[in-house]
Amino acid sequence: MKRIKKNSIFLLLCLLLSPLSAQAAESVVRVNGDRLTLNAQNEELSKILGSLSEQGIRIRIDPRINPKITAAFNNRPIGAAMAGILRSVDYALIWKKDKSSTANEPRLREIRIFYKGQEALVRPLKKGANLTVVNNGDGTYFVKDILLLRLAPTITEETLAALLDQLGAAIIDAYAPLGIVRLRLPHGSDVQAITETIASTPGVQTAEPDYAYPLEGGSPAIGGTGASLPPPVDSPKNGNTIIAVLDSGLLSDYKASPFVQSAYDAVSPGAEVGDELGHGTQMTLIAAGAVNPLGAGSITPAGSPVVAIRAFDDNGFTSTYTLMRGIDYAIENGSRVLSLSWGSETSSTLLASAVRYAAAKGLILVAAAGNAPTGNPVYPAAYDNVIGVGALDPNGDTWDQSNYGDFVAVSAPGMADLPVGYKGDPGTYAGTSIATAYIARRVAAILNQNPDADRATILRILGKGK
Incomplete structure (x- = not known):
C-alpha cells in the first residue's frame, strides 16, 4: 500500500493508536514506514512474518529458521527491531523509492532472513493464502472479524483511541489514498452489528465489513479443442499500454511469457503468484492477445503487456480491501486498463470509492456484466x-x-477455446468474463493510438467497432 505523508493526521493515528493492550490475547505486529510495533509472547517467527506479509512486505526466509519470539516494543526503527529479535541469524532489508511520497522516500519492500553465508537458501514465506469468509445469509459475504473504516480528516486521536478501546480492535493496515483503516476485531465478533452501531460515530465517514465477492467464471461450452499447452506468443507489437488483470492469478507455466509484465498476490502480499482456479490465467491470455475469442474476426487488436494480480483466493473469493491492494499495485506499475472479469450484486460504498480513485488516476476500468440474464445491476460493472x-x-x-x-x-465475443480450464479441463468456455478481457485489450489498443482518450471517447470508438 502507499506510504502516507509524515505530517498526515492519518499516519499519526496509525502510528500512535491501536494500543498494544487492545488485543492482549493476540500478537500485535504493525509496520509504519521504517518503524515496527510488536507485542509477541512465545510466538513463532513465521506467524510474525506472516503478519508483516499481510501488510504488503515481501518475505523470503530460509525454511529452517523459525524460532519463538518474545518481545514488546512500540514504534522502533525496523532495523534495530529486527536485530533485536533475530540474534542468531542474518537479515537484509530491501527498500524501494515510494512514488506516492512527495519526497520520494524509500519504502520497505522485502525482508530476507538467512543463516550467515547462506542467503541463496531463502524461499518465499509459506503461509495461509485464503480469506476466512462468512456467509451473511442474505446473499452477501464478508471477511471474518475484519472491519473497514473510512476516517474523516478531522477525526481526533482521542476519538479513534476510544473507538478502538470500545471495540477491542487493532489497526492492522491502512489505505492512505482514501483514509481507510482495516481493523481486526476480537474473535467471533458480530461484524454487521458492530458496523451499524458505530456508523454514526463522529469522525467515521463510512463503516463496512470487508465485503467478500465470489468468482463466477465462464461455463464450459460445447465444441473446441482446448489445446493443453501454452500457445506460442510474441511480445506485443502495437504500443505498451499495460492491462492489469485482477483475477485468480497466473499459472507458473506462463510467468516467463513475453507479455507478462509482472505478477502480484493481493490476497497474500509477498507470496509467489499461482492460480489454483485457472480463471486468471484464462483472462491474462485473452487480454494479452495470446488467445482470441471465437467470432472476433480475422482483424483483432494486437496484444498488450499484462500485470497479473491474484485478487481471488483458492476458494474463489476476493474482498474490498484485497481489491484496493490490487488497484494500488496496478497504479504503481503503470497500468492504464483494469480488467475485472467478475461481478457481484453486492454494492460497497468503499469499493465504489476505490473505483473512483482508480479512474481519477487515469485507469480505464472494464468489468463483466454477469452470466445470468436477470437485469439486476452487477458490481463493479x-x-x-x-x-x-x-x-x-x-x-x-x-x-x-x-x-x-x-x-x-x-x-x-464471449466464447473462447482456451488451453487452461477453469476448475476443470481445457476447452471452449463462454462468459462475460471472456468478453471483458477482450474489451480490455481493445481499450489498450485505443490508448496506444490516443493515450489521452477518456472513458467517453473510448466508448464512442468501441461503439463504432474500431
Missing part, C-alpha cells in the same frame, strides 16, 4: 466510471446467458 461488458456468441448475437441492463455499455 454498474459503478460510475466502469465500462460494463456483455457477451456475444460466435455469430455476433447476444449470448443467451449474458446479463443486460442500462449498466451494460458494450458487448463483445
